[in-house]
Amino acid sequence: MSNISKLLNQVIVGNVFDEPRILEKYATDRSILKMPPEMVVLPENTDDVRRIVRFTEQLKKRGLKTSLTVRGSGLDKTGADLTDKILISMERMNRIQEIDSRSKLVRVQAGITLEKLNAALSLHGLVLPIDANPKDTIGSLICNFAIDGFAGKYHGISHYVDCLEAVMADGNVLQTKNYNRRGLQRKIEDPDDPESGIYTRINDLINDSEATIEMIKDKPTIDASGYQMVTQVERDDSRVFELTPLFYASQGTLGVITEVILRLETMPSTVTRFAAGFETATAAIKYIEELTPLNPLSIELYDAHIFEQAANNGKELGLFAKRYNKGYIAIVSFDDNRFVVRKKLRECLDLVPDSAAAILETKENSKDFARIRTAMRSYLNDDIRGERLHLADDFFIPQNRLLDFIKALPELEKETKKELPLYGDYLTSNYSLRPDLNLETAAGRGNALKFLKRFAEFLEEYDGVLTGGSPEGRIKALVVNSEEDPEIHEFYQKIKTAFDPDGLFSPDVKLSSDVKKFVKYLRSEVLEGITDQK
Ligand SMILES: Cc1cc2nc3c(=O)[nH]c(=O)nc-3n(C[C@H](O)[C@H](O)[C@H](O)COP(=O)(O)OP(=O)(O)OC[C@H]3O[C@@H](n4cnc5c(N)ncnc54)[C@H](O)[C@@H]3O)c2cc1C
Structure with a gap:
């Protein structure tokens, strides 16, 4: 173990690993990248996370080029949970802290999986109605803001987050809450309040950027790229100000979410x-x-x-x-x-x-209905000539353009020489298709980014949004960043800086994704195991 790993291991309750055999296990997710971290840290609690953040910040101050990336279960399709620096795996922060069944609230550590949470809640007749991969962690459902299968009726994860706790880049803990104008002013003016700085910076930024925020609001549809949910920070004619929305789709770039209070539904x-x-x-x-x-x-x-x-x-x-x-x-x-x-x-x-x-x-006949799911899983994992890659997953097509899009798809299939059968949900307008490209060949690897770029152009013709159903991460970012309005992009940069001035959290995810890194870490082997569990 390196001296740095030993030092960090001394100050946390959790564990630090840097043996290549272990790092290899954290080198892939469900994207087309493979990036082994230098070190993996498994915190046990919020205090551990604070120590890890402060420790890394110290390393940075001493001139070491390092950063922190958070990982839930590692199912991201955009490479946002990978890093070649320090990885924080939330797998041990998976506890339910308290359930209040009367108020239908639960407090959990952010690394708990949807499966584990809903199994425990079912004993109380309650549920978090999110239809996603059962292994998804709650922290990442927030950070990826992915459109789930029940979002058409239940409105998705943002509808259920009451408040969250996150460790910020300075090592302080932020506990989000709704403030009215007076409450916000008090917070900003309190010199002893460790949260005062972030509220001041974001409030100033919002006040100075009214026109840019209006431009974001004017976008025709929800888009998970950048920090679009900034439009929800100040609501109801300034009567409510809350920082929670900024974490939706933030992909671990603003802070480490450690605990969440969730609202629940009665089991339907x-x-x-x-x-x-x-x-x-x-x-x-x-x-x-x-x-x-x-x-x-x-x-x-x-x-x-x-x-x-x-x-x-x-x-x-x-x-x-x-x-x-x-x-x-x-x-x-x-x-x-x-x-x-x-x-x-x-x-x-x-x-x-x-x-x-x-x-x-x-x-x-319910067995036959179950067969549909089995068939779907078989299709997604059949690995005939390579792999059905998560390149064009979770895009948005407005309902009024869906038919035109479907009718034009055969042209794209002909041009790209790929079969591209579509699947998705009409209510949320969230669709996917999976090109099978063989990453083991140079041609397959070369075609991955080419396909994505061409697909993004095609999508645009039908008013589609590549990042409609989940954010840009490292991969889709290579396409969407260059298309974003420069003024909006700059505004998002300012949000990132307000939270994370030294670029401690996943600096090359979302806004600053880097094509050289993409090429360097494009994987050349097929992923082992089943890629689709849902
Ligand atoms: C086969 C498949 C099917 C899918 N189907 C659906 C679906 O139907 N609906 C749906 O909504 N999604 C779906 N997804 C998307 C996927 O489930 C989400 O990306 C999910 O958020 C991944 O969960 P995870 O715990 O593995 O997160 P990870 O992949 O580990 O992390 C995702 C992102 O969140 C960040 N992050 C994780 N935890 C924290 C934290 N505590 N604090 C700060 N940042 C954090 C990471 O840095 C990363 O950027 C699917 C994915 C796959 C592979």
């Missing part, structure tokens, strides 16, 4: 599903447009090629095998109570055109 009734297969995208979209007023939990849309591919690879599709082998498939889910669901399902059936093969989920 079981989810009931309904599937319909359409020969054309036009018919599918026309139908699902009519369903939207029924307030479903989700309306998943799949290109049938996905299931055809899975069936070719031997997956058994049961009831779905013959009926859903071409066109588009919609799977509509409801989580209302039994009587309401029954009424809604009747409406779904009334609306369904004769040509669509409709299947209602029942006890008897």
Whole structure:
């Protein structure tokens, strides 16, 4: 162990590792990069995180070029949880601190996974209604602000964060809270308050940048790049000022989230599903447009090629095998109570055109519905000629341009010589497609960035946003940074500096992503294990 690692290990309760064998385990995520850290630190509590931050800041002051990157479960698709410097893994900060079932609140450490949290909450009849990868950590759901499968109905993670605790670059702890104007003024003027500095800097920045904030507000859609949620810091004609929104989509660049208080929902009734297969995208979209007023939990849309591919690879599709082998498939889910669901399902059936093969989920056929998920997983992980890369995941296409986009996709498939079947959720307009590129070959590696750039141009023609459903990280940043308005980009830089003046936290993620580093760390081997668990 190096002397630096030993020194850090002395001051924290958690552990420090720097053996290559261990570092290798933290060198990949779900992106196309591979970047082994110099050191991995596993803090146990907020105090440990403060010590790690202060220690690293000291190293920086002594001229060492170093930085800190935070990692949850390492499922990021944009390389934002990788570093060649010091990595803080939140895996041991995974405790539930308290549950208040009467107020439907829970306080957790930020490294807890969605799976572990919801398992514990279910005993209290409560749930955090986020449909994401079960291994996602709460800290990263905030920092990635990814659009989850239930966000169409439940509005996503931001709807459930009451407040959060984060360790800032100066080693102080910030506990976010709503302030009215008077409260904010008091905070700013209190010389003994360690949070005073950050509130002053952000308040000044917001006051000086009204025009830029209006430009961000004028953007036609939600976009997770930069620090777009700055528009939510000051709300309701200045009556509320809170810093929590800045952490959404911040990807660990503003501070380390250590604890979160979450609001919860009562467990809904079981989810009931309904599937319909359409020969054309036009018919599918026309139908699902009519369903939207029924307030479903989700309306998943799949290109049938996905299931055809899975069936070719031997997956058994049961009831779905013959009926859903071409066109588009919609799977509509409801989580209302039994009587309401029954009424809604009747409406779904009334609306369904004769040509669509409709299947209602029942006890008897629910295994077949489960097969859809298995087939999807098989498609995403089938690894035929390489790997289906997470390059064009989580983009936004407005509902009114979806059909044009789908109709034009075959042109892109022809041009790129890739099959690009689309899947996503109509309610959130969050879609993905997975080009299979073989990173083991120089041509495959060369094509990765080329594909992303071409895809971004294509998307723009249909008013799409590459970072609509999750932020830019290290990879999408290479495309979106150059397209951002320079005034907005500069404003985001100022936000980063207000939180992190010396560039301690992931300095090359988001705003300052670096193409040289991308090329250096582009991985040349296929990821081991299953890449998709959801
Ligand atoms: C196959 C697959 C399917 C997915 N499906 C969905 C989906 O349906 N819905 C959805 O919402 N997302 C989905 N995602 C996206 C993914 O789940 C999110 O990116 C998630 O946030 C990753 O969680 P993680 O704990 O692995 O975070 P990591 O990958 O470890 O980290 C993600 C980012 O958060 C930062 N971070 C993590 N913890 C903290 C912290 N405590 N403080 C500060 N910064 C922190 C990291 O620095 C990094 O920038 C999917 C990903 C994969 C691979």
